[in-house]
Amino acid sequence: MAGVRVLLTGAAGFVGTATWRRLVTAGHDVVAVDLLLPEAHGPGTREHPPGGLHVLDTREAPAWGDLLQGVEVVVHLAAMVGAGASAADLPAYAGHNDLGTAAVLAAMHATGVRGVVQASSMVVYGEGRYSCPEHGAQAPGPRTREALDAGRFDTPCPVCAGPLDWELVDEEAPLDPRSAYAVSKVAQEGYAAAWARQSPGSAVSLRYHNVYGPGMPRDTPYSGVAAMFRSSLERGEPPTVYEDGRQMRDFVHVDDVARATVAAAEAVLTRPRATHTAYNVCSGHPVAVADVARHVAAGSSRQLHPRVTGQYRIGDVRHVVASPERARAELGFTARVTPQEGLAAFATAPLRP
Secondary structure, eight states: OOOOEEEEETTTSHHHHHHHHHHHHTTOEEEEEEOOOHHHHOTTGGGSOOTTEEEOOGGGGGGOHHHHTTOOEEEEOOOOOSOOSSGGGHHHHIIIIIIHHHHHHHHHHHHTOOEEEEEEEGGGGOSOEEEETTTEEEOOOOOOHHHHHTTOOSOBOTTTOOBOEEEOBOTTSOOOOOSHHHHHHHHHHHHHHHHHHHTTOEEEEEEEOEEEOTTOBSSSTTOOHHHHHHHHHHTTOOOEEOTTSOOEEOEEEHHHHHHHHHHHHHHHTTSOTTEEEEEEEOOSOOEEHHHHHHHHHHTSSSOOOOEEOOOOOTTOOSOOOBOOHHHHHHHOOOOOOOHHHHHHHHTTSOOBO
């Protein structure tokens, strides 16, 4: 695809930095925007922004007329992330994620931008997909505190109370957001779909799974569990793993995420107008959380075995593992880095302060 002008929000973030670099390498003209929130970037970052970055708030996007001139695609990564510790966090998520996305889409409509790729998340699914050997597909409710206190971490079949097997979640699965962040991600997808119909334009939502890799922030609400395991190892402590460590996830390397995002940006303009499509962005290699800790430890100079505690967090889901098939078939995206090799390398990769 010939180079196009792309406006990238969240350009200085973890995923944004890798995506900005790949867009430029692919020959695209990038207009880079980021608010440089202290929660993500640390204090004092706004005084020394990266070269070429416009320090702007997405909630004020309708005033970006000059920046949007000639832009054909917006890649919208800017967001507050994390689970949201309490109800007090709701206005921040609604402001930056819901209002920010709506403002960007309104600005796109005003200036005739034809395509948008926006960052969604695996958290929109809530629990993953399950089946009972006897009763088939099942949708279990949230796990109870009583069961978790007793060490019963697996979700039981609602019919027979027997064990459920996990299966891959595809993009047609029902959405079940369970945190302020997850609710805001579902809202962002809804705004993108509404914009696509009304503008009309073409929209893609990328449901990133557990992203890790070089440049990941250290010990902040934006850090993932892989970064926390690494920090424990660096302190000379064994990584702490909750529940029994057998909960399944998909960990996808940031370089693969950037590849998928650029592939979506290049494909969105070829889609029919008034369409919105969601894609899982994942490695395609399910991994237990205890094995995540083991892989990180294997790449560390401190060969410490993870400590599985049986502790839990109310609201955590048991398993959520994605199907990569739609992204492979429609975007031509297949992850190149397996969790085993990528997480071992992550143990010594450079991080943000």
